[in-house]
Amino acid sequence: MDLSYSPDEQAFRQEVRRFLADELPKALSDKVRMGEALTKGDHESWHAILNARGWLAPNWPKAYGGAEWNAVQRHIFEEECALLHAPRIVPFGLAMLGPVLQKYGSDAQKAHYLPRILNGDDWWCQGYSEPGAGSDLASLKTRAVRDSDHYIVNGQKTWTTLGQHADMIFCLVRTDPDAKPQEGISFLLIDMATPGIEVRPIVLLDGSAEVNEVWFTDVKVPVQNLVGEENKGWTYAKYLLTHERTNIAGVGFSKAGLEAVKRIARAERTNGRPLIENPHFAARLARAEIDLMALATTNLRMISKAAAGQAPGVESSMLKVKGTVIRQEINDLARRACGPHALPFASEAIEGDNALPGPDYARPVAAQYFNNRKLSIYGGSNEIQRNIIAKTMLGGGR
The missing domain is CATH 2.40.110.10 (Butyryl-CoA Dehydrogenase, subunit A, domain 2)
Incomplete structure (x- = not known):
């Protein structure tokens, strides 16, 4: 048990795990784990499963059909979904537009659009x-x-x-x-x-x-x-971005990625021994894990502040920068661990009957590496976030 969580939070984590074990289709989690492209139908089926449980909109008030979870519960749910390879909830209607309409939309807009977002219409x-x-x-x-x-x-x-x-x-x-x-x-x-x-x-x-x-x-x-x-749209845009960045650190995805790297490094061999025993690789893996542990702790501090009603400040920028750097490092470790098996990266080369020879765990590695180069750009580029950190923490400055 993780002593950094209260007994109620630990019980909630177990509830989420049971739900995922019972309701997450294996074929769907396998597609996510193997890095295969999800269809619109894949997203919609998972959307419907969560909606049936009342867990589709964790940050919405119950009055609008949401789960009304606190920040810690949302963090636990997102982490467990990442570890068990559930599809990401498409955020645009649920996590971005929904809160904007609830705060700034007209009564007619709320009545029309909010139920349609939940129902998948x-x-x-x-x-x-x-x-x-x-x-x-x-x-x-x-x-x-x-x-x-x-x-x-x-x-x-x-x-x-x-x-x-x-x-x-x-x-x-x-x-x-x-x-x-x-x-x-x-x-x-x-x-x-x-x-x-x-x-x-x-x-x-x-x-x-x-x-x-x-x-x-x-x-x-x-x-x-x-x-x-x-x-007045800039006001609404800024409000939306606060919701876009609630899980900006990506701790759950990094934890899942780190476990995948360890599995690969135990299977791959160098000089007749498992790669994970190579001192150079093991040292780099250890640095990534230590950085991730520190990130997770910092992320929990910010989540605790959010749960107490405090708005996130410059910490969001710090988590964005460090979280994306760690995820990209983990992607690079996986790619290096797979060696030449990580060469194919076009989607048609890793899926179905056209898949190239090699271990299954290598198939998504290059695609994930290349796709996740975007992490340090979207949601506010890391260069911009560093400027925000410098200006806020050091004061003024050029």
Whole structure:
């Protein structure tokens, strides 16, 4: 038993483990463990299983159909899901838009969209980043011009994760081009079936196309799809990002990855002995594990503050930087441990009948390594986070 958790929290962890053992389909967890691409149906089936248990929206109030878990419970659930290779809950409707609508949406928007998010009737994607407006999001250029009872939207969004599956997109758009950058932005809900929207896939280093460009050409959006007030979207965007970063450290994924590296290193041999006994490899593995233990402790401190009602501060940036560095180090250790077996990384080379020869544990390693290079970029690049840390902790400065 982990003495850093209370008896109630330890009991909750056991409840989560029993649920996953009983309800998580083995075929689905095997796909996650082997790094195979999940279909829209895979995500929807896991979504439905969690919704039936009432665990789909851990951070929502019970009044809206959520589990209303505290920060520690959410951390435990996310960690156990990662360790047992459950699919990640697609966050855009549940963890991002849902809280924004609950705080800033109209009664009509809450009544219409929140049940549809829980039931899986709408699949949402996020329209934030643009070419030239990533970390500097306030410089976005997608325009929305009021025309009677509609907005006419023109522009481009990029890195739109799983946009190819989406029915709806929530977008930041510029409604006042003459205002200061943060003061002329609005938050719109847009039906992806509206004429003038085009989704173009972006093929990534691992061969997948999980992200997209989304183009808007004279797209008509009803005025009632505006969330909150016109030109106040930056306030809602910042509120959304606090929810996006609640699990930014990725401790559960790093723990699962570290256990996978250990299994690989016990199976692989060098000079006639298991790789895990190689002093150079063992030392690097030990450094990663020590860093992860320190990260987990720091993460729990922040979670405890959140559970006490304190808003996360610069600690979120610290966890983002260190968490992504550790996950990328673990990915690199796995790749090095597999040696030449880690060479294939295109999705068609690791799945089904076309899989190349080699141990099963090597098949997802290169794909995970290449895909997770993004970790230090999305959610606020590590360079930007280091600037935030320096400015906040050291004061002022250039």
